[in-house]
Amino acid sequence: LAHLPTLDGIEAARAPFKSHKWTSEPLLARAANPNAPEAVENPADSGDSPGTVASASEEDIETALTYAAPWNAPAEERKAILNKVADLYEENFGQLFALLAREAGKSMPDAVAELREAVDFLRYYGANIPDAAPVGTFTCISPWNFPLAIFTGQISAALAAGNAVLSKPAEQTPLISHFAISLMHQAGVPKAALQLLPGAGSVGAALTSDPRVDGVAFTGSTATAMKIRAAMAENLAPGAPLIAETGGLNAMIVDSTALPEQAVQAIVESAFQSAGQRCSALRCLYVQEDIAKPFIQMLTGAMDALSVGQPWQLSTDCGPVIDELAWSGIAVHIQTARSEGRLMHEIATPNSGRFIAPTLIRVNGIGDMKREIFGPVLHVATFKSQELDKIIGDINATGYGLTFGLMTRIDDRVQHVTEAVGAGNIYVNRNQIGAIVGSQPFGGEGLSGTGPKAGGPNYLTRYTARPATQSEDPWTQTMATDSLGK
Ligand code: UN1
Numbered sequence: 462l463a464h465l466p467t468l469d470g471i472e473a474a475r476a477p478f479k480s481h482k483w484t485s486e487p488l489l490a491r492a493a494n495p496n497a498p499e500a501v502e503n504p505a506d507s508g509d510s511p512g513t514v515a516s517a518s519e520e521d522i523e524t525a526l527t528y529a530a531p532w533n534a535p536a537e538e539r540k541a542i543l544n545k546v547a548d549l550y551e552e553n554f555g556q557l558f559a560l561l562a563r564e565a566g567k568s569m570p571d572a573v574a575e576l577r578e579a580v581d582f583l584r585y586y587g588a589n590i591p592d593a594a595p596v597g598t599f600t601c602i603s604p605w606n607f608p609l610a611i612f613t614g615q616i617s618a619a620l621a622a623g624n625a626v627l628s629k630p631a632e633q634t635p636l637i638s639h640f641a642i643s644l645m646h647q648a649g650v651p652k653a654a655l656q657l658l659p660g661a662g663s664v665g666a667a668l669t670s671d672p673r674v675d676g677v678a679f680t681g682s683t684a685t686a687m688k689i690r691a692a693m694a695e696n697l698a699p700g701a702p703l704i705a706e707t708g709g710l711n712a713m714i715v716d717s718t719a720l721p722e723q724a725v726q727a728i729v730e731s732a733f734q735s736a737g738q739r740c741s742a743l744r745c746l747y748v749q750e751d752i753a754k755p756f757i758q759m760l761t762g763a764m765d766a767l768s769v770g771q772p773w774q775l776s777t778d779c780g781p782v783i784d785e786l787a788w789s790g791i792a793v794h795i796q797t798a799r800s801e802g803r804l805m806h807e808i809a810t811p812n813s814g815r816f817i818a819p820t821l822i823r824v825n826g827i828g829d830m831k832r833e834i835f836g837p838v839l840h841v842a843t844f845k846s847q848e849l850d851k852i853i854g855d856i857n858a859t860g861y862g863l864t865f866g867l868m869t870r871i872d873d874r875v876q877h878v879t880e881a882v883g884a885g886n887i888y889v890n891r892n893q894i895g896a897i898v899g900s901q902p903f904g905g906e907g908l909s910g911t912g913p914k915a916g917g918p919n920y921l922t923r924y925t926a927r928p929a930t931q932s933e934d935p936w937t938q939t940m941a942t943d944s945l946g947k
Contacts, residue, residue, distance in 0.1 A: 484513050484639075495521070501636055504566035504781040505771050505814050511563040514635040516660035519667070525656045526673045529598045529625040532654035536590040543587035543617055545648035547580045550613075553644060557609060560637040562772040565608050566781040566815075569773070571735050574895065578610035579641075581898035585916060586614075586621040593925035595623035596702060597675030600668040602689075604680045605783055606738045606835075608634035609641060611706075614898075614915050615678040616645070616655065622924035624676070626655045627668050631681075633783055635659035669693060676702040676924070680740075683707040683861075683908050702923050706903075706910045708833045709740050709863030712856045713893060714849070714878065717749040719868035721756055723890060725763050728839070730892040731866065733767060733819045736779050737837035738787075741864045741886065741894045741903070744834065745827040747852055750843045757821075757841065761806040764819050769810045781815040782836050788815040791836040798822040805841060827855050849874075853881045862906035866893035885909060 484498065498513035517525070532539065550557060554576060561572040599619040603612035612630055619626045630638035642657045658664055662685075669677050670692040679689055686705040693701055713731065715724050731743035748756050772780040782788050795817070798804050805821035819837040824830060826842045834840075844852050856865070865884035869875060879887050885905040886896060896903035902917025904910050913919035 484515075484636075501564060502633070502784065503563050504633075504783050505563075505816075507814065509563070511560065512636045514639075514659050517658035517664050522658060522664065522667050525627055525658055526598075526671055528653050529627060529656065529673070530651070530653040531595050531597060531625045532620055532623050532651060534623075534651075536592075539621060539623065540587040540590055542649040543583045543621060546617070546645050546650070547583040547587075549644040549648055550576065550580050550583070550641070553640075556640060557637065560640060561609060562780075564636050565605060565634050566736070566772050566783060568735075568777045568780045569775055571780070572772075575607060575610045578607075578898060579613040582610065582614040582916065583617045585898045586617045586921060589918070589921060590621050591921045591925050593622070593922075593927065595619075596924060596926050598625040598627065598673060599676045599678060599924065600627045600629065600665075600674050602629045602665050602669070602677070602679045602681065603631060603638070605631035605633040606735065606740075607680075608637045611680050611915075612638055613641060615680070615704075618915075618921055619676075619678065619924050620650060620654065622921055624924060625653065627674070628655065628657050629665045629668055630657070630659060632659075632661050665689075666692065670696045672696055672698070674701075676704075678704045678924075680706040704911055704913075704920075704923050706740070706905065706915065707908065708861060709905060709909050710745065710827060710830055710833055710859045710861045711741065711743055711864040711866075711884075711893065712745045712747060712827055712852075713743050713866030713868065714747045714844075714852065715749065715752075715756065715868040716846070716849075716871070716874065717751045718870040719752075720870070720890075721752070721759055724756070724868040725759050727866065727868065727890075727892040728760060729763050729767070731894050732839040733764075733779055733837045734894060736782055736817065737819075737839075738782060738835055739894055740833075740905075740909075741896070743839060743864075743866060743893055745824065745830060745840045745842065745856075747826075747842050747844050750845050753843045757805070761821065764806060764808050764821070767808060767819055769808065769816050769818060771811075779816075779819060779837055782817050783815075785815065787835060788817065791817050791834060791838060794834050795820055795822070795838065826852065827859060830859075849878070850881070853878065857881075857883050860908045863909035864888065864893045864905075866891075883907065885912070885914065 496516045496518050498515040500510040503509040558572045561567040601615040669689045686707045767778040768776050769779045770777040803823040805823050807818045807820040810816040810818040817836050822840050824840045824842050862884045864886045865882045867878050867889045898916035902914035904912050904914030
């Protein structure tokens with residue numbers, strides 16, 4: 462019964478959508494001259510703000526670094542406290558959902574999935590506490606697109622291993638981090654082992670270039686990961702671990718034997734859930750030429766059934782994109798495609814707010830895509846059967862390797878294609894998002910991340926003090942040969 466939501470929780474789920482105001486501050490005593498609180502934006506409603514955030518000042522960062530102390534409680538106690546945090550997340554689901562909707566623009570189904578993933582991370586890492594010393598002090602830099610799940614995943618892994626954590630959440634989503642960290646403290650994580658330092662990139666830069674930091678977990682863009690890598694190499698102790706999950710240019714191949722209904726559903730989910738704002742999302746769809754016409758007709762029909770709208774409406778499939786910068790970048794991309802006659806389909810969107818209609822854009826192949834478009838935009842190419850290996854070559858040539866999807870009923874082809882494509886998460890005859898903690902760990906290859914996979918058996922070892930050998934650090938090589946971020 463302890464896990465059932467309380468009536469308060471249900472009421473809390475309703476009220477905060479419109480009225481509640483949260484504040485987020487660094488969770489230690491503030492420095493003498495703190496930064497002034499600023500309004501946080503609601504991505505779906507520019508007239509609304511869910512609360513205020515006071516960014517960490519230089520003095521706050523200095524205090525946090527001085528005060529940080531590894532969590533040296535016995536493993537059993539750490540496990541019990543992480544499980545208690547999971548319980549508190551479940552009990553406070555109303556506030557967490559409200560924040561996911563109002564601060565991050567998450568639709569209700571996306572928010573439910575995210576809360577579940579966060580709870581899964583806490584219980585999984587709690588159940589797998591490594592028998593080794595911690596690295597020391599870990600900086601955890603988390604993204605706005607999973608402001609609860611990835612944020613909690615990084616922190617709970619670092620804490621399970623006994624590290625001190627300095628958390629720098631995404632600039633767009635400080636309030637949910639603040640609330641979640643308050644729950645962690647309430648459950649018994651010591652304040653010196655877990656400190657929140659909200660702010661912009663400069664806060665992250667300070668927390669990844671100070672020699673008192675011993676390791677960094679980062680999820681975000683490949684370019685930022687490379688800057689962090691360089692700053693760590695210059696300032697941190699040699700061998701300090703960087704655990705990075707970064708971008709992708711994810712493809713799916715649908716051949717003429719695929720079950721069309723299954724493929725269409727998988728594509729709609731993979732490209733448009735979370736408004737396409739997942740690094741795992743499908744970006745480039747290859748459809749075999751023989752079936753392309755009727756297949757794309759089915760796909761556009763399924764798109765027409767999607768509803769774009771306010772996150773807290775239960776009918777919403779696709780909420781807003783995160784901010785003005787994201788919105789304008791995607792809008793320009795769609796406008797360019799329109800002017801070049803490559804727009805294949807788009808659906809209606811609300812007139813105001815930062816909404817982008819799920820859109821199809823024609824491309825010749827993944828090579829036409831210069832960068833990851835982080836929104837509900839799917840690029841479509843066709844291929845002839847004899848071109849299969851060429852496409853696989855093109856997909857691998859992007860240098861990324863996060864997710865890949867294959868829709869076919871030919872067994873030999875499953876084996877051939879899944880062996881030939883270099884991607885961390887390969888999915889056959891299903892959607893290519895929504896990895897599951899424990900049973901389907903998530904992580905990329907090449908420019909998409911350093912590994913090990915989050916929610917998998919090797920992840921926690923990188924948060925423990927072991928001498929890292931060259932072969933355990935595959936990114937050293939990748940970084941040396943690629944040209945991004947230089
Ligand atoms: C991300 O979008 O930053 O499998 C990664 C999935 C999620 C992806 C998270 N775990 O769809």
